[in-house]
Amino acid sequence: xxxxxxxxxxxxxxxxxxxxxxxxxxxxxxxxxxxxxxxxxxxxxxxxxxxxxxxxxxxxxxxxxxxxxxxxxxxxxxxxxxxxxxxxxxxxxxxxxxxxxxxxxxxxxxxxxxxxxxxxxxxxxxxxxxxxxxxxxxxxxxxxxxxxxxxxxxxxxxxxxxxxxxxxxxxxxxxxxxxxxxxxxxxxxxxxxxxxxxxxxxxxxxxxxxxxxxxxxxxxxxxxxxxxx
Numbered sequence: 001x002x003x004x005x006x007x008x009x010x011x012x013x014x015x016x017x018x019x020x021x022x023x024x025x026x027x028x029x030x031x032x033x034x035x036x037x038x039x040x041x042x043x044x045x046x047x048x049x050x051x052x053x054x055x056x057x058x059x060x061x062x063x064x065x066x067x068x069x070x071x072x073x074x075x076x077x078x079x080x081x082x083x084x085x086x087x088x089x090x091x092x093x094x095x096x097x098x099x100x101x102x103x104x105x106x107x108x109x110x111x112x113x114x115x116x117x118x119x120x121x122x123x124x125x126x127x128x129x130x131x132x133x134x135x136x137x138x139x140x141x142x143x144x145x146x147x148x149x150x151x152x153x154x155x156x157x158x159x160x161x162x163x164x165x166x167x168x169x170x171x172x173x174x175x176x177x178x179x180x181x182x183x184x185x186x187x188x189x190x191x192x193x194x195x196x197x198x199x200x201x202x203x204x205x206x207x208x209x210x211x212x213x214x215x216x217x218x219x220x221x222x223x224x225x226x227x228x229x
Contacts, residue, residue, distance in 0.1 A: 001079070003030040004059040006049065008037030010205035012214055014116040014169030017201060018069050019056025021165040022076055024197050026083040038214060070104055073162050087157045092149055096163040099141050099156070103166045110134040114173040115214070118202045120221040125177045132180070138170060139185050153184070154191065168192045175225065193226050203228055 005023060007016035016037075023030040035045035035055055042055075049057050052067035058075070059065050066075050077085040086093045109130030127135070145156040145163065155164050171189035174181055181189070192198065206228070 001029065001061050003028065003061070004033055005030050006033045006035055006046065006052075006055055006057040006059070008035055008042070008055045009208065010201055011118055011208060011210070012116055013037055013055060014111075014172070015069060016055050017116075017169050017172075017198075018165055019058070019072060020201065021168060021197065022069075022073055022085070022162065025160060025165065025195075026076070026080065026085055028076060028080055028083065038210065069166070070100060073100065073165075077162075084159060085162050087149075087159070087161050092145075092157050095145055095148055096157055096161055099145060099163045100166040102137075102141065103170065107134040107138065107170070110138075110170070110173060114177045114179070116169050116172050117176055117215060118172060118205050118224070120224055121175065122177050122217055123220040123222050125179075125217070125219060127177070127179055135174075135179060135181055138167075139182060142185060142188065153187065156188070164192060168195075168198060178222075190226060199226075199228055 003023060005019055007013060007020060010016065020032065022028070035042050037055060043053070046053060046055075046057065049059065049065050049067075052065050054067065056069065056072065057065060057067050058072045066072050073085065076083075087096055109128060113128060113131050114125075142156060146152060149157045151158045155161070156167075157163060171192040173179065174186070174189045175193055193202075202224075
């Protein structure tokens with residue numbers, strides 16, 4: 001089975017990155033299709049996927065269309081039960097689902113104030129109290145996951161799983177805006193962003209230029225701290 005994955009621009013589309021990592025990191029065959037998220041052709045490009053209207057969207061070789069990241073994640077886990085998308089242990093699997101669901105439904109301040117971008121670090125960005133509240137909650141969830149899994153460093157549940165997929169764009173925000181987090185959280189973010197698949201995505205993202213630049217801030221820029229491929 002080869003899936004068709006519909007995504008937006010690599011530089012800014014955090015949800016597209018999640019969708020791609022679900023397939024790429026677990027060696028699930030797929031072909032990538034692009035929609036015009038910033039060029040204004042998104043509705044036209046996705047018309048044949050109705051009622052899906054946002055990226056990422058997944059299409060199976062039987063023609064089934066699946067929208068929304070969590071639905072895609074569960075569908076892939078069902079279709080590929082030996083791929084290791086969720087942790088094997090029941091308690092860890094339930095907790096990983098919890099973390100992914102809260103990411104999808106929450107952290108609106110972090111997502112709204114700090115759009116994902118993969119080209120540089122904003123110097124001097126001052127996070128709002130709401131963003132700081134989101135960061136505190138994220139760190140609380142990370143600590144809970146590690147307490148259950150016993151994984152003090154590395155991935156949250158020991159082996160790489162969908163929870164790490166869902167929090168990779170969060171890591172990009174923390175690094176790209178130099179947000180204040182604990183050293184162990186920063187180390188986890190750097191681990192996620194150093195992944196070879198993520199570095200390939202980032203390299204391709206930087207091959208596209210934008211005029212005007214989305215989400216530009218009137219702040220100095222520092223180089224991205226993790227060496228690209």
